[in-house]
Amino acid sequence: MTHPTSLISPEQLATMLGQPSLRLYDCTTYLEPAPQGSSDPYLVVPGDKTFEAGHIPGADFLDLQGEFSDASTHLRFMMPAIAQLETAFGRHGLDASSTIVLYSIGSMMWATRFWWMLRSLGVDALVLDGGFDKWKAEGRPIEQGAPSGYPATTFKAALRQGFFVDKSAVLARIDDPASVTVNALGPQFHRGLEPSRYGRSGRIPGSVNVPAATLVNGADKTLTTLADAEAKFAAQGITRDKDVICYCGGGISATIDLFLLAQLGYDRLTLYDGSMGEWARDSELPIETG
Known part of the structure; x- marks a missing residue:
């Protein structure tokens, strides 16, 4: 592909x-x-x-x-x-x-x-x-000015379940062998080696690290190949038979991981929407460093 x-x-x-x-x-x-x-x-x-x-x-x-x-x-x-x-x-x-x-x-x-x-x-x-x-x-055409917009429509959602989870769901999965929690932040933040702008330094206990930045080519900002992405996920024990929970700082960069996982055919995917913006500030939630 x-x-x-x-x-x-x-x-x-x-x-x-x-x-x-x-x-x-x-x-x-x-x-x-x-x-x-x-x-x-x-x-x-x-x-x-x-x-x-x-x-x-x-x-x-x-x-x-x-x-x-x-x-x-x-x-x-x-x-x-x-x-x-x-x-x-x-x-x-x-x-x-x-x-x-x-x-x-x-x-x-x-x-x-x-x-x-x-x-x-x-x-x-x-x-x-x-x-x-x-x-x-690439020198392609560019337009300037405010958006002209499109004619309004009646948008009706056909809600698909399981795309977002809260902190209680993440907490419940920490020791679940059928799940893997994936941190999309950089390794220095995953390991708690640098101060976090979200609160306590560190990661959700047991989570593995596939930084979103490693899934993007720095030269032209395109996504890496599917083969490279597959190798990076596999190296962290992320397999298709597990429920995958992705998180980052604010629920944004983790969607790079989710996007590539979905293109690779993983279908048991969800996003912890609160991510470290919520987790790191809640002193009742466990955190891990090192």
Whole structure:
């Protein structure tokens, strides 16, 4: 399999521009340092300004924290009520009958987060390999200005169960031999060798480490090959006969791991949405270092 079924290349996307059924979305968010003394680990800045400076022609912009996350919690990027998502996606003209392509700037993780969310709602989408960075590097057409948007639709979710779990489910699986919990953060954070911006340093006990950064090619920001990804997962004891729980800091970079696992045919996958943003701050939850 040269290209996973949910992945689309810039070359392939270029042939689709202008098609009436195409719904193309820039999903970019930026994480900036929080002011000194702030209780937040970072500031969430939507990528609307960089969208206006340059985007793939015809694209719309999706604000993950502003429109598609639960605003009632201090945790960032948490899945909100289904009704909120139906309203927001419908407002942006998205429905299952369209060809949906997602991309982001700097990292594909913002696009794969939306891919995972949509998948949980019963909608399959495509993710642009290398995102806007690769598109721009290849000299492909770029448009400037605010999004024109798409005609609104009535979005109705067909909810698929098991895509998200909470801390109690993760805690219950710590010593379960039928499960494996995967940390997508860097090894220095997994081992607790560096201070964590989320709270206590370390990892969920028993979890293994497949950093999302090791699944991406640094030169052009594309995903690694399926063979390389398979080898990295296998080296950590991640097999198709186990339930796989992925986590990171805020439930974003872990979707890179989930995306590749899904393309490899793993189907017992879930995301701990609260991730270390929740776990590290809860002193009643166990944590492991070393």
